[in-house]
Amino acid sequence: MLYTHYQAAPAPLPARVRLPDGSTRTALHQLPAAALAALGYLPAPAAPTPGPGDVVEWSAGAWQVRAMTAGERAEQQRQARAALEAAVQQHLDATAQARGYDSILSACTYAASTSARFRPEGAACIAWRDAVWLHCHAVLAAVMAGARPTPTAAELLAELPAAIQWPGQGA
Structure with a gap:
């Protein structure tokens, strides 16, 4: 109390x-x-x-x-954006880590690998990472424009492109 x-x-x-x-x-x-x-x-x-x-x-x-003042509103939006971006980054990293990579960044570097196994996995990571960030930034732009409410992290993660289809796993 x-x-x-x-x-x-x-x-x-x-x-x-x-x-x-x-x-x-x-x-x-x-x-x-x-x-x-x-x-x-x-x-x-x-x-x-x-x-x-x-x-x-x-x-x-x-x-x-x-x-709220304009400055307070801008700070609230900045914090919400940072929190959502951090949640998306953690989701990307966790997905790559589940496959044995250090992070999504590490996994993406394998697109230049000479290994027939790792090169397609790296390319798949790049394609998925790009699709995820394009969707995330479109959502954030719609929020900033007032076209939609700010989603929770769970809501945003649920609407992101499906997890990576690792090469050799089929669709």
Whole structure:
């Protein structure tokens, strides 16, 4: 539970407080509400749920909802994009690692291999990686244009091109 201390921003109760007589008190969570109130700690009201494009802030002893600034919106979009791109990269790497490669990058380098086994696998990795990133970037462009909502990482991964058909495995 969060508390306000003389209308400061809501926070958990501190581990220790100094009392007016100079002594300290711990285990504030064991005190009754009236004793906490006497020390200036009041239960904080629940924060409202912000709408899309809103920010919830504590100001003047109460929660306030305001529209995001352009800078905040841009930062939110940057963070969402980075998180989705990281999830896609991890998916690419995990798929290549399941085949014994260090990463998708490592697997793609085998397209130049002299080995009849590794060369087609490297080429398949390049084709799949390219298809995945083209789809990911198309989704992100649609999000930035407002044409679709931002997907979760799981939603984006589910709509990516199917995993690699490794050479020799058939379709």
